[in-house]
Amino acid sequence: MNRLLRRLSPALLLCASQAWAQAAAPLPYQSTDQSLGTVNCANSLCHGSITPWHESPVLRNEYVTWSRLDKHARAYRVLHNERSRTIVRNLGLPTPAHETKLCLDCHAHNVPEAQRGERFNLSDGVTCEACHGPAERWIQSHVEPGASHAGNLDRGLYPTSDADSRAKLCLSCHWGNQDKLVNHRLMGAGHPRMSFELETFTAIAPAHFRVDADYLARKPAVDGVKVWAIGQALAVQEMMDLLVDPKRGRDGLFPELVLFDCHACHHPMSQAKWQPRGQFGAHAGPGTVRLNDSGMLMLRAVAREVDPALGLRVGRQVSRLHLAVAGQGDAIAEARALKRLAAEVALRIDTHAFSAASPGHIALALVDEGLAGGYADYAGAEQAAMAIGSVVDHMHKRGLAAPAGALNAALERLNAALADDEAYRPAQFQQRLREMRALLVAK
Ligand code: HEC
Ligand code: HEC
Ligand code: HEC
Ligand code: HEC
Structure with a gap:
């Protein structure tokens, strides 16, 4: 959006500046912060509760929803299946799919080695941090009394509640971007055709969040x-x-x-x-x-x-x-x-x-x-x-x-x-x- 904004009038710039500030957040894989790993979110007192909490602003069972129901949690595992082996064979790639950067970039949170914390595990697939951003700077502060959504965003939480940013995030893997691409050769080799429609996919992904009064007090509703x-x-x-x-x-x-x-x-x-x-x-x-x-x-x-x-x-x-x-x-x-x-x-x-x-x-x-x-x-x-x-x-x-x-x-x-x-x-x-x-x- 940068290029366009420079061409626009100052008045328009002003009203777009807030959305732009958020849209300009680096995508989770582009951030230079450390990714700590899903185990850090999975504690039953954090996001790993079996059932939703009633007295908490967030559901607390996000991990269980994700790991049991969400296809993102098995995105890495599919790289071991027969179809993946066929794709890799047809493309003549030198390494198996689960060791191939091309595949890992979309099927896992494939950040550089230096940005992986001690408990980071590539085989966790498309993890919490792959969407919400590396947790290094916000893991502590997001649970402290007085933590605010704006403060979390400042510390590197990715703005998934902003429509532009969410669209950019999902499309980065579901259509590709300058770093990731599913091209015709990949499809010719057997990769499924990509068809993505953001709102439908948000709706069919098993929801681990609830837009209720409490949510709206913390973040803007995304229409x-x-x-x-x-x-x-x-x-x-x-x-x-x-x-x-x-x-x-x-x-x-x-x-x-x-x-x-x-x-x-x-x-x-x-x-x-x-x-x-x-x-x-x-x-x-x-x-x-x-x-x-x-x-x-x-x-x-x-x-x-x-x-x-x-x-x-x-x-x-x-x-x-x-x-x-x-x-x-x-x-x-x-x-x-x-x-x-x-x-x-x-x-x-x-x-x-x-x-x-x-x-x-x-x-x-x-x-x-x-x-x-x-x-x-x-x-x-x-x-x-x-x-x-x-x-x-x-x-x-x-x-x-x-x-x-x-x-x-x-x-x-x-x-x-x-x-x-x-x-x-x-x-x-x-x-x-x-x-x-x-x-x-x-x-
Ligand atoms: C640009 C991102 C991207 C890249 C690169 C990519 N994939 Fe995928 N892949 C996806 C997405 C997104 C889906 C899910 C498609 C859907 O259901 O709409 C998928 C689906 C698949 C499936 C089917 C999964 C299932 O549940 O049966 C296999 C197998 C697969 N990919 C293997 C690979 C292999 C092997 C590579 C590397 C050679 C690769 N992918 C590269 C994004 C990518
Ligand atoms: C495929 C992307 C994706 C993955 C993976 C993912 N989330 Fe989310 N998450 C979202 C989106 C989109 C929202 C809704 C927008 C928002 O509130 O930011 C959300 C919302 C949330 C919320 C906010 C709920 C609220 O009421 O404010 C929490 C907490 C959360 N996710 C935790 C997790 C945890 C923990 C994991 C891993 C176990 C995880 N998420 C994995 C995309 C994802
Ligand atoms: C890091 C890459 C990545 C990101 C970011 C990502 N996805 Fe995915 N998504 C995948 C892959 C890979 C699969 C296929 C997993 C499989 O089939 O095993 C997938 C599968 C899905 C599916 C299941 C599709 C089906 O055929 O059942 C939905 C729904 C989905 N994603 C929605 C979203 C939404 C909404 C967002 C943004 C909030 C998002 N994804 C962000 C990589 C990603
Ligand atoms: C300009 C024409 C053209 C377009 C557009 C095109 N393809 Fe192809 N496709 C081909 C050709 C040519 C081959 C190679 C056929 C062969 O090797 O016999 C091929 C091969 C394939 C194969 C492998 C078929 C096989 O026999 O193994 C698949 C799968 C495939 N394409 C999917 C797609 C998808 C999905 C799209 C749209 C995103 C698409 N193609 C768009 C021309 C096209």
Whole structure:
């Protein structure tokens, strides 16, 4: 965000400065503090209680939730499984997965040797400190009487309760960043396809925290719609960074294929399914490889809600990028322009007061995008379904949506249409969207 902030007016800078100060916190693996190890958090009087405490501001059973239910706790262990062995063999790597930096960077808290405390254990996987930051400077003080959240942050606690920072953290492993990357070679070798949507993933990760009155007295509430929206804006920025990077964004004669719609290439030739993709007002024509624009579709829907003119600008810029990638323009320049625009959208989201009606508008806009033919590609439909799910859940919790039973059934049918990416039929998905629309406008 640095570069963008320098381009903005002082007034905007001022209102964005708080969010920026937090967004600028180093990611946990980038910090130079010592990581002490999960055992330090696991004591039954700390975060290792079997059941939640009632007289404590935090649940105290975080460790038990994490170690028993959270996939992050087994992220290292999967590096020993058959699939990992296959990936490593196919890539011709010289070391097994659990000794390979590439894998460990995302499947563990892989900080340099010098920053590992005595009780640090790499095999603990994606640990408390991998998300909350190395504990060296806050382990003592965060439990002292009078400890404050701001004080903890000053001592290196990572601001997971800030929407930007949380998005940056999760995306660093679930999409990759300048240091970590799941590229097409890794997928070709057998790594699962990454599909991430911040709010959905926050919701499905077994929660070890509760946003209640006491929480709100200590930290700002993170509005679910905002987390989702900022997650989309950041994902588009990360994607553009990758596209313009001469090292990461290329593979021999080809651009990095992970940036493109997987199903643009991976479908049988007999399945002639080409049709104009008009969702951004321009398409490059048959026989071209399309960028995966699912995040951009979401970004446009959010931008529209914040400011219709901003939505139009996003749509136009994505069109230009699509055309440029297919040879009609300067792809690098257009990618840079889209990155700047996505950063601008993120700032606008940060300071925008979404109204009670906003989630409804966004859900309806996403549905209508699909009815207008916007989700001809699986990846777009998948992002849209996750987003509609998050937004509808948010509305439901606030009593703004149709009865839960009907909505859940409609959501399930929407997701069922996506169960097999290779058998995806856009017309069927549209039919499910029509059912969803009827429920959304009924309220
Ligand atoms: C940029 C981060 C990143 C890198 C690099 C990475 N992974 Fe992963 N890996 C993930 C994430 C995130 C998932 C979970 C995907 C999901 O479920 O959405 C995953 C899932 C997996 C799975 C499936 C897990 C399961 O529960 O079955 C295996 C196996 C795996 N990775 C092995 C590897 C190996 C081996 C390497 C190194 C060659 C590697 N990964 C490199 C982030 C990464
Ligand atoms: C994958 C990332 C991740 C991991 C791993 C993780 N957390 Fe969290 N944790 C979060 C997020 C996100 C929140 C919610 C935002 C916030 O309050 O900061 C949170 C919140 C918390 C809270 C605050 C609850 C409150 O009411 O203020 C505590 C305490 C906590 N985690 C402890 C732990 C402990 C202990 C571990 C390890 C056993 C752990 N976390 C592992 C991401 C993680
Ligand atoms: C250090 C890297 C890292 C960070 C940071 C991280 N994750 Fe993960 N996450 C992983 C890996 C690796 C897996 C796959 C583990 C497995 O399948 O065994 C995973 C799995 C998950 C899963 C389970 C997915 C499934 O298929 O069931 C969810 C949900 C998830 N992460 C959410 C989050 C959220 C939300 C955040 C941010 C608060 C986050 N993660 C931060 C590495 C990370
Ligand atoms: C530009 C076309 C193109 C795009 C886009 C593309 N791939 Fe590929 N993919 C290929 C080619 C070519 C191969 C190599 C096939 C071979 O070796 O027979 C391949 C191989 C693979 C393989 C190994 C298949 C095998 O037979 O072992 C997997 C898995 C894979 N890709 C997944 C993906 C995913 C996931 C995406 C989207 C993120 C994607 N691909 C995007 C062209 C593409």
